[in-house]
Amino acid sequence: MTTLQSLDKKARLSLTREVARGFKETSKQHDRDGTFPFENFEALRSIGYPQLSIPTAYGGGGITLEELMQHQQIIAEFDGATALSIGWHMGIIMDVGEKQTWNADKYRSIVKDIVDNGALVNNLATEPATGSPTRGGRPETTARKEEGCWVLSGRKTFATLAPILKYAVVAATIEGSEDVGNFIVDTTRPGVSVDETWDSISMRATGSHDFVMDSVRVDAEDLVSYRTRERAPAGWLLHIPSCYLGIARAAQKSALEFATRYSPNSIDGTISELPNVQEKLGQIELLLLESEHFLYSVARQWDESSIEVHNEMGGILGAVKTSVVNKAVEVVDLAMRVVGAKSLSENSDLQLYYRNVRAGLHNPPMDDMVIIGLAKASIDHINE
Numbered sequence: 001m002t003t004l005q006s007l008d009k010k011a012r013l014s015l016t017r018e019v020a021r022g023f024k025e026t027s028k029q030h031d032r033d034g035t036f037p038f039e040n041f042e043a044l045r046s047i048g049y050p051q052l053s054i055p056t057a058y059g060g061g062g063i064t065l066e067e068l069m070q071h072q073q074i075i076a077e078f079d080g081a082t083a084l085s086i087g088w089h090m091g092i093i094m095d096v097g098e099k100q101t102w103n104a105d106k107y108r109s110i111v112k113d114i115v116d117n118g119a120l121v122n123n124l125a126t127e128p129a130t131g132s133p134t135r136g137g138r139p140e141t142t143a144r145k146e147e148g149c150w151v152l153s154g155r156k157t158f159a160t161l162a163p164i165l166k167y168a169v170v171a172a173t174i175e176g177s178e179d180v181g182n183f184i185v186d187t188t189r190p191g192v193s194v195d196e197t198w199d200s201i202s203m204r205a206t207g208s209h210d211f212v213m214d215s216v217r218v219d220a221e222d223l224v225s226y227r228t229r230e231r232a233p234a235g236w237l238l239h240i241p242s243c244y245l246g247i248a249r250a251a252q253k254s255a256l257e258f259a260t261r262y263s264p265n266s267i268d269g270t271i272s273e274l275p276n277v278q279e280k281l282g283q284i285e286l287l288l289l290e291s292e293h294f295l296y297s298v299a300r301q302w303d304e305s306s307i308e309v310h311n312e313m314g315g316i317l318g319a320v321k322t323s324v325v326n327k328a329v330e331v332v333d334l335a336m337r338v339v340g341a342k343s344l345s346e347n348s349d350l351q352l353y354y355r356n357v358r359a360g361l362h363n364p365p366m367d368d369m370v371i372i373g374l375a376k377a378s379i380d381h382i383n384e
Contacts (some may be wrong), residue, residue, distance in 0.1 A: 013067075084363075088239070168192075183224070202356050259339075
């Protein structure tokens with residue numbers, strides 16, 4: 001099959017759409033059963049998608065953040081769970097490659113596995129006692145130095161991609177110190193297991209089970225970084241709003257298809273000709289246009305800016321996530337109002353979009369932290 005790296009941008013986006021179109025056929029079944037869509041990830045591997053955001057110096061596609069967001073939105077239009085899941089991998093390998101936060105040899109070995117075999121990576125930081133890692137909780141997962149190796153023990157929740165993950169980047173408290181380290185754990189190592197706890201009504205097909213480590217030994221060089229008090233802004237986290245924007249576009253399509261076909265015997269023509277329906281459809285398009293312009297203008301700003309500018313973009317990146325996700329929730333609600341009670345049918349795409357889109361409210365960064373941060377920034381700049 002043709003791979004994405006061999007094509008120009010327009011053709012790449014077209015191929016992603018062609019492949020992702022097939023995800024919709026099974027998305028509701030995986031949602032009902034709570035199963036993981038292995039076939040979707042095999043399809044993405046077949047076109048070289050997992051390596052597309054790796055810098056070209058390491059054998060990847062080296063695409064821009066803006067283009068990555070476009071691919072992610074396309075995938076989400078057909079299966080939000082698959083888009084959110086692969087988005088973590090795509091963003092992490094892009095970010096580490098650009099910032100070179102890991103040892104170069106370690107990064108090179110990981111991305112070679114991605115290029116050659118389609119291996120997948122995700123950061124695992126959330127724990128039952130700490131809540132969202134963005135709030136600064138100290139991990140209860142521990143790392144102990146022993147005979148030149150590290151021994152890790154603990155449990156991570158919301159371990160998206162758990163059924164298929166090859167490399168987990170695990171945050172752990174280093175015993176005998178105040179440090180929190182990030183360790184790469186090859187999931188084939190002894191002591192690693194997945195506890196299938198994922199029972200959410202949203203994003204059921206992400207396989208976000210618990211990741212358990214029972215005295216897992218990793219190499220000294222698998223400690224790739226330390227947590228710092230100040231976290232640098234992360235442009236790659238825009239994959240979160242791009243996912244929910246894709247779901248919202250899918251909801252719009254469902255509403256439009258229904259409105260342009262449904263013709264109750266109380267009216268001539270279809271309900272798409274009714275002013276009250278047109279008002280809702282217009283509100284949907286307005287919300288989506290605002291979201292797309294905000295998301296992609298900030299992604300382009302990131303692509304075109306220096307590291308110094310990146311370090312000042314935390315507020316606007318958070319604002320994009322909060323704005324786009326909340327607008328996406330509103331879009332799905334409006335789409336359901338257009339369709340009416342039929343949207344609550346188990347066979348309706350809209351009830352799946354409704355449940356999935358609300359998961360975005362609980363992805364980082366949290367709305368309250370974003371809004372308070374924006375308030376503080378505006379106060380600080382009052383006298384400029």
